[in-house]
Amino acid sequence: MISQPLSRKPVSRRVFLKASGGVLAGTLAFASGPIALLAPSRSWAMSLDHLTSRQGEVLLAMTRKLFPHADLEDAVYALVVKSLDGKAADTATAEQISSGVSELDDQADGDWLALGDDERLAVLQSMAGTPFFELVRGDAVVSLYNNPLAFAHFGYEGEKGNPGYLSQGFNDLTWLPDPPQPEAGYLPFEEPSA
Amino acid sequence: MTMTDDQKTFALDDDSVVVVIGSGAGGGTLANELAQQGVDVVVLEAGKLHTAADFLADEWGAFSQLSWLDPRTTSGSWRLATDFPNLPAWIVKSVGGTTVHWAGASLRFQPHEFQALTHYGEVAGAELLDWPLSYDDLAPWYDRAEQRMGVTRTNDNKGLPGNNNFKVMYAGAQNLGYSCNTGHMAINSTVRDGRAACQQRGFCFQGCKMQAKWSTLYTELPAGIATGHMELRPESHVARIEHDDQGRVNAVVYFDADGNELRQRARVVAVAGNSIETPRLLLNSASDRFPDGLANGAGHVGRHYMRHMTGSVYATFDEPVHMYRGTTMAGIIPDESYHDRERGFVGGYEMETLSLGLPFMAAFFNPGAWGPDFTQAMDQYDHMAGMWLVGEDMPQATNRITLNSDVVDRFGLPVANVHYDDHDNDIAMRQHAYAQGRALYESVGARDVYEVPPYPSTHNLGTCRMSERPEDGVCNGHGQSHEIDNLFISDGSQFTTSGAENPTLTIVSLALRQAEFIGQQMREGVI
Numbered sequence: 001m002i003s004q005p006l007s008r009k010p011v012s013r014r015v016f017l018k019a020s021g022g023v024l025a026g027t028l029a030f031a032s033g034p035i036a037l038l039a040p041s042r043s044w045a046m047s048l049d050h051l052t053s054r055q056g057e058v059l060l061a062m063t064r065k066l067f068p069h070a071d072l073e074d075a076v077y078a079l080v081v082k083s084l085d086g087k088a089a090d091t092a093t094a095e096q097i098s099s100g101v102s103e104l105d106d107q108a109d110g111d112w113l114a115l116g117d118d119e120r121l122a123v124l125q126s127m128a129g130t131p132f133f134e135l136v137r138g139d140a141v142v143s144l145y146n147n148p149l150a151f152a153h154f155g156y157e158g159e160k161g162n163p164g165y166l167s168q169g170f171n172d173l174t175w176l177p178d179p180p181q182p183e184a185g186y187l188p189f190e191e192p193s194a
Numbered sequence: 195m196t197m198t199d200d201q202k203t204f205a206l207d208d209d210s211v212v213v214v215i216g217s218g219a220g221g222g223t224l225a226n227e228l229a230q231q232g233v234d235v236v237v238l239e240a241g242k243l244h245t246a247a248d249f250l251a252d253e254w255g256a257f258s259q260l261s262w263l264d265p266r267t268t269s270g271s272w273r274l275a276t277d278f279p280n281l282p283a284w285i286v287k288s289v290g291g292t293t294v295h296w297a298g299a300s301l302r303f304q305p306h307e308f309q310a311l312t313h314y315g316e317v318a319g320a321e322l323l324d325w326p327l328s329y330d331d332l333a334p335w336y337d338r339a340e341q342r343m344g345v346t347r348t349n350d351n352k353g354l355p356g357n358n359n360f361k362v363m364y365a366g367a368q369n370l371g372y373s374c375n376t377g378h379m380a381i382n383s384t385v386r387d388g389r390a391a392c393q394q395r396g397f398c399f400q401g402c403k404m405q406a407k408w409s410t411l412y413t414e415l416p417a418g419i420a421t422g423h424m425e426l427r428p429e430s431h432v433a434r435i436e437h438d439d440q441g442r443v444n445a446v447v448y449f450d451a452d453g454n455e456l457r458q459r460a461r462v463v464a465v466a467g468n469s470i471e472t473p474r475l476l477l478n479s480a481s482d483r484f485p486d487g488l489a490n491g492a493g494h495v496g497r498h499y500m501r502h503m504t505g506s507v508y509a510t511f512d513e514p515v516h517m518y519r520g521t522t523m524a525g526i527i528p529d530e531s532y533h534d535r536e537r538g539f540v541g542g543y544e545m546e547t548l549s550l551g552l553p554f555m556a557a558f559f560n561p562g563a564w565g566p567d568f569t570q571a572m573d574q575y576d577h578m579a580g581m582w583l584v585g586e587d588m589p590q591a592t593n594r595i596t597l598n599s600d601v602v603d604r605f606g607l608p609v610a611n612v613h614y615d616d617h618d619n620d621i622a623m624r625q626h627a628y629a630q631g632r633a634l635y636e637s638v639g640a641r642d643v644y645e646v647p648p649y650p651s652t653h654n655l656g657t658c659r660m661s662e663r664p665e666d667g668v669c670n671g672h673g674q675s676h677e678i679d680n681l682f683i684s685d686g687s688q689f690t691t692s693g694a695e696n697p698t699l700t701i702v703s704l705a706l707r708q709a710e711f712i713g714q715q716m717r718e719g720v721i
Binding site for chain 2: 066067068069137141142144145146150151154155156157158159160162163164165166168169170171172173175176177178179182183184185186187188189190192
């Protein structure tokens with residue numbers, strides 16, 4: 001379950017010294033967006049346990065191409081990398097990611113990240129349906145949209161606790177006329193008029 | 195302290211009990227009704243006991259907690275076999291069964307839907323049949339079911355208040371000349387039956403934490419236990435049903451939570467495991483005397499699998515909607531549920547408000563999709579309204595649950611394979627329904643309209659169907675198997691045809707009627 005907020009810890013020396021684990025870092029692009037309101041600082045960093053920094057960067061860029069939301073922060077896409085990093089604890093999955101990233105690079109004269117937007121997409125399209133592609137797509141379609149930052153960005157409020165939306169906007173739409181009763185029903189303490 | 199702590203218990207060798215397999219709409223209701231008559235009942239439920247306090251307002255979290263995720267396989271031309279090859283159905287493995295997850299829509303079948311063959315005539319490729327009971331036979335039981343479930347807009351239960359998603363549907367319905375209200379819902383619109391009113395939490399599918407939505411979990415099951423005539427055994431996965439030399443069922447073999455194989459003796463067995471597990475169990479119970487499985491002399495067990503014609507339409511608007519706020523499905527248009535061959539298909543469909551949270555919208559909007567078309571829709575999530583389309587589908591003999599001996603569950607039992615091909619009638623009806631949904635939203639000024647494919651099936655029906663003649667089905671009009679007098683089918687597997695309506699109210703009504711029948715038969719010593 002991908003629900004933890006961004007790591008705000010400074011990147012420790014230990015992280016850099018680990019043999020395989022990399023780090024992803026960035027800066028929020030929108031100083032006043034809903035995600036900035038949740039984040040205490042504009043810069044963010046995320047340590048990786050199994051993937052290298054470069055693999056993390058490629059996966060983040062790949063996810064951005066697969067699910068392009070122009071205004072969605074990299075910090076949210078990074079949660080997909082975090083999820084894939086967790087799955088890479090399994091050596092077969094780690095190998096699939098490693099060879100998949102190599103394949104992307106091979107099709108881009110050695111550096112897929114050096115390509116322009118259209119070229120990046122063309123390489124990805126040529127790999128659509130491969131197990132590596134499906135691994136990333138299948139993870140991202142869950143992990144990208146199942147976290148509090150995405151909820152804030154897309155305007156999904158999730159749970160409002162047991163009081164629910166009854167007093168918190170379940171029927172606050174005003175750009176259409178309110179339907180009449182009895183069709184539109186009654187609030188719990190509202191008595192139907194005869 | 196759970197509801198099972200102080201319950202009456204029965205010995206494994208007690209051969210006077212009725213064993214009910216499954217605790218959902220059919221099994222839970224039947225068990226309580228028998229217990230109310232003083233009949234001793236043992237309920238074997240494969241799932242764990244999760245109470246309302248355990249429920250999670252988290253789509254994926256609740257899905258993991260509640261869903262039936264044991265392995266299944268799929269085949270056929272339906273899209274689910276590609277998108278979700280091991281998840282043909284979105285149903286529950288937990289005490290209370292799929293009444294934990296259901297949306298609460300409680301619509302009666304229409305009289306003509308009990309006589310599909312008579313009213314629709316022969317449809318090529320479909321094995322249409324009239325039910326062995328009529329609407330009038332079931333009407334008094336519908337009355338009782340609506341009463342005990344507290345269905346809104348019946349029995350002086352006022353309608354639920356409409357949410358934002360309803361407002362959009364209602365405005366479109368007005369434009370198209372449709373009728374529309376917040377529906378007949380088994381969800382408390384006010385405090386009732388010791389349960390709270392709906393608080394519009396927006397998580398009907400994840401288990402109702404307020405217990406405002408009727409579920410056997412906190413109504414029928416504790417009521418049955420309170421009689422002292424019912425024992426509920428969660429985490430009891432039934433492997434097979436056994437019979438005596440006369441061919442009457444006499445025991446149920448199951449695995450408990452620790453994997454121990456146990457054998458509960460039984461006077462009567464009622465199977466209510468949902469329309470995939472029920473036939474799987476009967477097929478897995480094959481014996482020398484019944485080599486093709488129990489109640490399968492005519493070869494109909496597992497056949498005629500129906501899952502309703504379904505689909506969704508979502509539309510985006512210039513102004514916000516926030517469709518996820520409040521009751522998931524309180525908005526119903528019944529105007530397309532009539533039958534008229536002139537539309538290019540037989541039977542009809544209902545249009546019902548529906549919303550998914552952001553995580554499930556991403557997962558189910560267009561499975562397998564990626565790229566800007568997908569993300570453009572997601573970008574408009576909070577400006578989106580949605581509806582579900584649910585209609586009659588055709589009973590095809592080749593749409594079928596079979597045993598897949600190549601794949602076994604953790605007990606070594608062959609899993610169910612679910613084979614489904616869309617019938618031309620389903621396809622024609624879906625296109626009609628998509629077009630009407632689109633027209634409805636466009637009349638309200640929709641920006642983009644999206645036709646969304648069927649989700650994993652929640653309405654699984656027909657695999658042990660009722661029939662007047664033994665050669666046409668598995669059980670009679672009381673759910674009693676044609677072949678074995680003391681073996682009953684007690685869930686949606688009984689449905690001869692699917693009707694257009696959400697099936698739960700009909701399952702509960704049939705269970706109430708069946709309970710009276712079983713009680714009478716037992717008192718008379720017939721079974």
